[in-house]
Amino acid sequence: KTLVGTVEEGIKHGADCVSVHVNLGDPNERLMLADLGRVAAACDDWHMPLLAMMYARGPAIKNGFAPDVVAHCARVGVELGADIVKVPYTGDMESFSDVVSSCCVPVVIAGGERMDSTRDVLQMVHDAIKAGGAGISMGRNVFQHPNRIQLVRALRAIVHENTTVEEALAIVGE
Template sequence: MNTNMGKAVRLERLFDRNTGRIIVVPLDHGVTVGPIYGIVDLRDTVNQIAEGGANAVLMHKGMPRCSHRGSGKDVGLIIHLSGSTSLSPFPNAKTLVGTVEDALRLGADGVSVHINLGDETERDMLHALGEVTSKADSWGMPVLAMMYARGPRIKNEFDLDVVRHCARVGQELGADVVKVPYTGDIASFSRVVESCCIPVVIAGGPKLESTTDLLAMVHDSVQAGGAGLSVGRNVFQHKNVSRLLKALNGIVHGDWDLDQAVEFMGEDL
């Protein structure tokens, strides 16, 4: 079997073929913080996300049975393989809770792993990432590495050098896409992107104060050479999920400027 062909096919399902960019909406928060608003009825949320034109949703292995629709607009599927809960005394210590084979059985287009560099259990998470990328490569399965810096020695997880290091670790250990925090401006984030030969997407982080802030962050990250976004709560907890995703589509895949996106949102801003 030509696994390189398999990976190419799956990546073309996830990334827009014309722009080479991607919009992912993670829905894996139930393990970390429980059934928060927006992911209680996952099927309805996925419907809204697909209608808005996202390229993929991301969730744990037990949730496709609660969200598969059998009708409507298609959307890619990424299975998240690591987890921890906010109830734990060590919430940053992610452990593998699924396998590449689980994702294959579910018909997924990719898998994802969460790594917190700087945590006391960093070596275990790095080992897990290395194992997943090796196994995924043998099956032709793309890997999204969510790379953060969170630990006793981390003073600022958004620091340029720290984020560049995070992105580079994901690339070095075999990921096909890396997800990192946005560094705050076009000039600095362009340096993150230039240090990687694989696509770099931004995380949403904490709930932002306004939709305009989200649109501006995504716009600037794309201007810096970023490949799109992987944003959860700031999308699925929005009052008009589909409309927001259409605006994000305009920015990521349609090269809209910020004013166009803001105008399109109208009263749903």
């Protein structure tokens, strides 16, 4: 939400990609969008991939998971130069497919709030991939899981090997 480095610093440190977080609807939206545009230009100059993490958050946002809102967020990221867009999952395959189809770059889903059910995590990822999503970018639902290594293996299998939720649950040991 606030730039703390440059693309050039990322290159010096061996980064494979840089990321910018934008909250549409935030009082500082215009500053975040300007930062995204500047970083996108630098990424283009250096041939560095750019991940835009795009969320609808702020006082004017009624539902940051609404399909039309998520699609708008994704499209803004694309229009400002992102090579990959990260957005929340909309909750169902049909609406997320619409989000993905509105973009000409890969779309990955955020992990979202902590889920108590491994099945729910795996189902969300499975459905997002089936809807055309390119992958996932998860934090707490992996780091806070009691069997995180097995969970990562199961998530990889869903994303890269077309594994079913039941097969993925077996990988996790559930």
